[in-house]
Amino acid sequence: MPKAVTIVACLVAYSSVVGTAFGQQSKPNILFILADNIGYGDVGAYGGGELRGSATPRIDQLAAEGLRLTQFLVEPSCTPSRAALMTGRYSIRSGLSLVAVAGTPFSLPANEITMAEMLRDAGYATAIFGKWHLGGQTYSQPQNQGFDEFYGIPPGDTWDAFGMIRQGHQTKSVDIPLDKGPHIVEAKRGEPLKLVKPYTEEVRRGIDWELVDHGVDFMKRQTAAGKPFFLYLPISRTHFPNLPSERFEGASRIGQFGDSLMEGDAIVGAMLDVLKELGIEDDSIVVFASDNGPDGPGASRFGTDMPDMGTTGPYRGALGDVSEGAIRTAAVIRWPQRIRPRSSYAMFSIMDFFPTFAEVAGGEVPDDRPIDGIDQSDLLLGEDDKGRREQLLTFVGSDLVAVRWKQFRAYFSDVSPGRSGPGGATLMGGIGSGAAPMNGYPKVFNIESDPQEEHNIGEMYNWVLGPLLNAVGEYKATLVRSPNPPAANMTKF
Structure with missing residues (x-):
């Protein structure tokens, strides 16, 4: 085989190997x-x-x-x-x-x-x-x-x-x-x-x-x-x-x-x-x-x-x-x-x-x-x-209990002592804890300035409720065409 043909054949073979390897690496x-x-x-x-x-x-x-x-x-x-x-x-x-x-x-x-x-x-x-x-x-x-x-x-x-x-x-x-x-x-x-x-x-x-x-x-x-x-x-x-x-x-x-x-x-x-x-x-x-x-x-x-x-x-x-x-x-x-x-x-x-x-x-x-x-x-x-x-919802069982929008978190159920001990701004979610309903207004915390969630700013920052509740509305709209199956529940029959 002429030398030029051999070189071309080698290049084609090399190109095929490289192409295969690249194809594998593309995923x-x-x-x-x-x-x-x-x-x-x-x-x-x-x-x-x-x-x-x-x-x-x-x-x-x-x-x-x-x-x-x-x-x-x-x-x-x-x-x-x-x-x-x-x-x-x-x-x-x-x-x-x-x-x-x-x-x-x-x-x-x-x-x-x-x-x-x-x-x-x-x-x-x-x-x-x-x-x-x-x-x-x-x-x-x-x-x-x-x-x-x-x-x-x-x-x-x-x-x-x-x-x-x-x-x-x-x-x-x-x-x-x-x-x-x-x-x-x-x-x-x-x-x-x-x-x-x-x-x-x-x-x-x-x-x-x-x-x-x-x-x-x-x-x-x-x-x-x-x-x-x-x-x-x-x-x-x-x-x-x-x-x-x-x-x-x-x-x-x-x-x-x-x-x-x-x-x-x-x-x-x-x-x-x-x-x-x-x-x-x-x-x-x-x-x-x-x-x-x-x-x-x-x-x-x-x-x-x-x-x-x-x-x-x-x-x-x-x-x-x-x-x-x-x-x-x-x-x-x-x-x-x-x-x-x-x-x-x-x-x-x-x-x-x-x-x-x-x-x-x-x-x-x-x-x-x-x-x-x-x-x-x-x-x-x-x-x-x-x-x-920009937003995230949090559920426990059948309940929507909290929502994040940017640095703000709103709770829709009142807090009770949970696994983190008494006096915490905690709600619930594991075995053995609970949450009580609130009276119409969620509690709102600014996570960035208040990482311990100790100061409810819902009254001072009431404008935040709009985008927070918007996030809830967007989720609820999806349930019209795609309702959820029954939520996990081991206490209400």
């Missing part, structure tokens, strides 16, 4: 690490970390390399936030505006379209390893809601489920043998759940590293196959009971919570290291976020000598409340060479990930139902530093 991998009950002030990049006796160097590194959101807003507790993340919709639209409890009928509806379904349709391999907590009904399980692979605790349970066997023995109410209690489970797409092993206290201590192993294996397989992946890694840290693995027991200076936080930081670091080793760091979006604020004061479980709780930083509230400390927490997004490292005060909801990922991954947002998430890709890519969100 970024997505690694979403969802922490559990980490407060706004726990992580070093948000004012905690070493200052609180529990260093978080790997999360801090991620924050330095990516977009650190300082106004990342979620729902008050586990299930509602996870439903909002997966659907891009307020959790009440799925009937999941309370924490799912095993044995109850509340479950993600079969007709919901999840982020995993959207990304799988866009050509992604999808996996979840960890906690689903969107109900145990077969149609709600992750392998039937868009995920190719699932490994973790039972889909209707949370991390303390292993305690039921001991609690049953202690109260002499039920005697559950180990093989009939909660199990670690797994499933492939469309298959029934398979029991792997009993979920015991010992398994609880090491479960996160099992999740890491599954995640690493999944990323390696998809990278070798040249297929973009969505890996959803909802880890246990720092959900009570914070039982650290042996390697991290005593690692911090603040007891089990601090040990657990440092273990979570190491998990993030392990996943980042694998991305680098695989050579896909630049082609991967990494998100680290928490589902809600931390457990409140007085939390002391499993004999720990310190309260098993985090901190909300400057804000009032805790897990299960609806004040700022419950629904504002940490979130960092890194995409090397695409997202400019910086801090942003733009309002960003956990629901916004759905349409944002759809935009950057070439997915489709459903147009047959209300989508409450907003495409924030311009914010991520630095084309609009203000973001596109």
Whole structure:
């Protein structure tokens, strides 16, 4: 073969390889690490970390390399936030505006379209390893809601489920043998759940590293196959009971919570290291976020000598409340060479990930139902530093209890002592708290000047009620064509 022809043939072959590689990289991998009950002030990049006796160097590194959101807003507790993340919709639209409890009928509806379904349709391999907590009904399980692979605790349970066997023995109410209690489970797409092993206290201590192993294996397989992946890694840290693995027991200076936080930081670091080793760091979006604020004061479980709780930083509230400390927490997004490292005060909801990922991954947002998430890709890519969100509603069960517009928050139910202790401007939202109706006018707080929500400015700033109630009106208008299913409720029949 003449030399010129050989050169041309090589160039064509090289061009084909480069084109294929570029085509693979045009859809970024997505690694979403969802922490559990980490407060706004726990992580070093948000004012905690070493200052609180529990260093978080790997999360801090991620924050330095990516977009650190300082106004990342979620729902008050586990299930509602996870439903909002997966659907891009307020959790009440799925009937999941309370924490799912095993044995109850509340479950993600079969007709919901999840982020995993959207990304799988866009050509992604999808996996979840960890906690689903969107109900145990077969149609709600992750392998039937868009995920190719699932490994973790039972889909209707949370991390303390292993305690039921001991609690049953202690109260002499039920005697559950180990093989009939909660199990670690797994499933492939469309298959029934398979029991792997009993979920015991010992398994609880090491479960996160099992999740890491599954995640690493999944990323390696998809990278070798040249297929973009969505890996959803909802880890246990720092959900009570914070039982650290042996390697991290005593690692911090603040007891089990601090040990657990440092273990979570190491998990993030392990996943980042694998991305680098695989050579896909630049082609991967990494998100680290928490589902809600931390457990409140007085939390002391499993004999720990310190309260098993985090901190909300400057804000009032805790897990299960609806004040700022419950629904504002940490979130960092890194995409090397695409997202400019910086801090942003733009309002960003956990629901916004759905349409944002759809935009950057070439997915489709459903147009047959209300989508409450907003495409924030311009914010991520630095084309609009203000973001596109100005308002957010907060629900508990069937009730709309609060609304944010810019820096103002209005409450539609009067406050009562919640998990954050007496005297707080907290409302409700977890198991064991409540809210009383108000007399016609909401209470209004300026979160920026009054992060503890101590001074009701509703009378002085009455003009704020217009845009606040506008946000409510816009939501109500969507219910005409798309009414919500019955809201979760375990007290009114």
